Amino acid sequence: MTAPAARDTAPRTAVVVGGGLAGTTAALQLADAGVRVTLLEGRPRLGGLAFSFRRGDLDVDNGQHVYLRCCTAYRWFLDRIDGARLAPVQDRLDVPVLDVAHPRGPRLGRIRRDPLPVPLHLARSLATYPHLSLAERLSVGRAALALGRLDPADPALDGIDFATWLGRHGQSARTVEALWDLVGVATLNATAPHASMGLAAMVFKTGLLSDPGAADIGWAHVPLGHLHDTLAGKALDGLGVRTLRRTKAERITRADDGRWTVEVPGETLTADAVVLAVPQAETHGLLPDGALDDPDRLLDIGTAPIVDLHVVYDRKVLKRPFFTALGSPVQWVFDRTASSGLTGGGQYLAVSQSAAQDDIDAPVAELRERYLPELERLLPAARGAGVRDFFVTRERTATFAPTPGVGRLRPGTRTRAPGLYLAGAWTATGWPATMEGAVRSGFSAAGAVLSAFGRRHDHPLQEAA
Ligand SMILES: Cc1cc2nc3c(=O)[nH]c(=O)nc-3n(C[C@H](O)[C@H](O)[C@H](O)COP(=O)(O)OP(=O)(O)OC[C@H]3O[C@@H](n4cnc5c(N)ncnc54)[C@H](O)[C@@H]3O)c2cc1C
Secondary structure, eight states, rough: OOOOHHHHHHEEEEEEEESSSSHHHHHHHHHHTTTEEEEEEESSSSSSTTEEEEEEEEEEEOOOOETTOOOHHHHHHHHHTTOOGSSSSSOOEEEEEEEEEOOTTEEEEEEEEEOOOOGGGGHHHHHTTTTTTTTHHHHHHHHHHHHHHHOOTTTTHHBBBHHHHHHHOOHHHHIIIIHHHHHHHHHSOGGGGGGHHHHHEEEEEEHSSOOOOTEEEEEOOOOEEEEEEEHHHHHHHHTEEEEEOOOOEEEEEEOOSSEEEEEETTEEEEEEEEOSSOHHHHHHHHHTSSSSSOOGGGGSOEEEEEEEEEEEEEOOOOSSSSSEEEEEOOOEEOOHHHHTTTOSOEEEEEESSOOTTTTTTTOOHHHHHHHHHHHHHHHHHGGOEEEEEEEEEEEEEEEEOTTTTHHHOOOOOSSSSSSSEEEEEEOOSSSSSSSHHHHHHHHHHHHHHHTTTTTOOOOHHHHHH
């Protein structure tokens, strides 16, 4: 048996399976702590569900990704890969909300914050929000204060849906549409009746009620692939991580000596620890027997789709960097012109549709017919504009489905098999499926590995606290 003191200094090895944000984070943290890491990614690129591809001269993201100032783990990740300046956060929360169904014509409202303490930072914005009546605005204020008193980790909250809670707190269909779902659908990837109240409380409490700047929005001003693949790959290379792209783990087993083997085509890797950072279904397929009490529960964690419609106009049709819409099937619209590298005076908009069950299987022609007239309704300048290109990206399993009760199904990082750890946005992070949740799960997995190795884990969020 190795003495603890010798164990501290012996070179330790780990294989991380999955090069999404969770696996990349775990690999970075383990390598930072001196562990020899091999990172396996089945696809030709890192970044997992947040990636880019080329279409002609354009760099296209598979889906618009945003994060909030309160996403401290993802911000750590951006800093760690030297990418923070390429994905800045707006100075102060400012979301234009355009209602095209108003009887007296389209109306623009804004969700903005003031430089005041919580909850006063949003008081003026709510008081002047034109898409709700005075009575509705007062009821939203009361519900927000009640929400602020909840503990998102309370298991009872996970058992009920967000819509039921909102109904109990006097919220009308209009307040749900014009405010709660406006934020909730984009962050949870589900409408209120299909979202766990625990996850909804987590999002609204952390984003809107924890710190005045918590909900300021950040997004990549470069293709996502530049951050999550190019820069992350560079950081991993700098630490000596062996990163194997196009390399799928096929089997994971524990040898009699307690070490792990990971089989990939043409090679068998051995390591002291394995971090399995792949989606829940793939995890289920790779888990060795006995690693979880009831592995089939992983298959009960559903998935939810996101669809993005990409429209390249022959001229500028939108002045703002983004906006969100009411009274239209269009949800959020982002100007992607600069980040895609589009030149020649046109404008490239990405229309981001969460909880997209109705659109995920629709043919491109049908989506074009549905959304182009809507964009013309929302953006007068689009009415005479030519459409140079229209295409669709579909992510059927964009996120885990945040349904009530999902909290019971999400496993933690530790398994029953010593040396095997789980990571991924779908594991028990307390967050909905986000880049933040993915990075947090990578922290947890790296922390568990290092603690088993008797090594110190410099948890970045504790340092920041
Ligand atoms: C269109 C879209 C929009 C989104 N918008 C936002 C947003 O605005 N804000 C936000 O915070 N989040 C958003 N998300 C969610 C966010 O992208 C994910 O939660 C996060 O990227 C998940 O990271 P992950 O590492 O947990 O998993 P994944 O990204 O799924 O990574 C798992 C990796 O494992 C690899 N893999 C699988 N099996 C194997 C194997 N056997 N061997 C080796 N490798 C394997 C996969 O190829 C993949 O790269 C969005 C997602 C999508 C799809």
